[in-house]
Amino acid sequence: MDKPRKKPPALLQVSPVPLYTQIKEILRDRILDGTYQAHQQMPSESELISTFGVSRITVRQALGDLQKEGLIFKIHGKGTYVSKPKAFQNVAELQGFGEAMSSMGYETFSRVVSLKGLAAGAAVGAKLGVGPNEEVVELRRVRYLNRAPISFDVTYVSKAIGERLAKEDLAHRDVFLILENDYGYALGGAELQIESMLADEYLARQLQVEEGAPVLRIERLTMTAEGRPIDFEYLYYRGDAFQYRMRIERSHV
């Protein structure tokens, strides 16, 4: 033993998973499987302290996280409650199209219309934080849901990323997931603009709708966890076949 270990691993915690996370998972399971139901319930903090044998700060961290996820809510002098359904529970989060659809059980794939390098231009350059003459990569895709075209996406990324993306299976994999899992970028958040417009001739052909059909146009600038813009997209959804759903919270600050 030339290297004496200072601290033997503690109590019940062998894995590097924080205690509050473990407790959070247990409680989440109990909520989802109905142990703690509907609109009331949930043991008090002191009860949880006893049953899990942890300190209050740990219990509160677990409960706080669950509250942030929207699974529970607290009322001061009364207690902690399970919040109702779960249908749209966490949909105000940034997801790729495929992610969102597959989690709803839909079958999707994309057809790459084009992928080429070009000058960013003023609008795209400003979003991605590069000069208008700097080269970026533009990716045009049609997204299919159950074999019917549902959206036309134009994606802009930096030249470096774009050249890597060119080698990927873009027909079946989300760009988001490639960026995260394969390239190791931590995605942070996104800024969206949503508006309604009419399909022009080009868009109508891509989406197989009539010219003048209603289209949901979304501009989305996705950023890394550090706040650097990494992906800028124009998304055109068929108005007759797609609804953008989300759940947002009222801030009480």
Add this chain to the structure above:
Amino acid sequence: MDKPRKKPPALLQVSPVPLYTQIKEILRDRILDGTYQAHQQMPSESELISTFGVSRITVRQALGDLQKEGLIFKIHGKGTYVSKPKAFQNVAELQGFGEAMSSMGYETFSRVVSLKGLAAGAAVGAKLGVGPNEEVVELRRVRYLNRAPISFDVTYVSKAIGERLAKEDLAHRDVFLILENDYGYALGGAELQIESMLADEYLARQLQVEEGAPVLRIERLTMTAEGRPIDFEYLYYRGDAFQYRMRIERSHV
């Protein structure tokens, strides 16, 4: 002194405002006025402990809140950093139309088209959690931005709330703010569905656009903090004059 006070009010805290909130505000100000800048900076936790003379848990609560607001982010072994711009910093929150617009410096008012009681019907009843034959109150308004019509709203609330709303100044006040400030409801969150459609004859007349013009159609079910539905709306925005903007976060659970 028939009632001996156990504990004299502590240190610098006279108001009922939590310490961590005070510290959060101070730090927020320093971020916004540029004391802590751009992409680096931010004193470490121990520095903040000394300068403010509080415990670490208090500092961490303040920093954690700021992180949730998106103003800062932390990197484990390195430190806490100010996240870049702020343009849309907190726009993924539930706001009334007037709230959102006035915070951007626009002048708005609403014209009440009608306000009447009627049977909920299947769709609205399901949303509000009442029977289809139960009476609810329907409020139709046209929202004006700088004296131009920009949206047509149809709002459904319970009979009780609707009858109170009938007495309010709906032309200049948001229903949200009335519910919160005057009636004491704590609003929790909302579920939205956004889609694109074409203006029919009625809608075109209300919004003063051509029939067949693009319209952003939003269904919004607002709930109290306890999760009870309280307000269900159909919002029709002029596609040529309105963009729905928001910022969403990627969940890393």
Add this chain to the structure above:
DNA sequence: TGTCATTACACGTCATAACCAGTTATGGAG
């Protein structure tokens, strides 16, 4: 010079211990 252990410092996790502030039930005073 390059590798590696040391070290200092950052944020992350957890325990113990109070007291504060709403909520509700209880029991005595009127």
Add this chain to the structure above:
DNA sequence: CTCCATAACTGGTTATGACGTGTAATGACA
């Protein structure tokens, strides 16, 4: 029986103290 003070809950806030892990600069050793 009503009213109200109190007690016994609940979650909210804060302090102190400790140890964990990740990051980065430093200096010794090879």
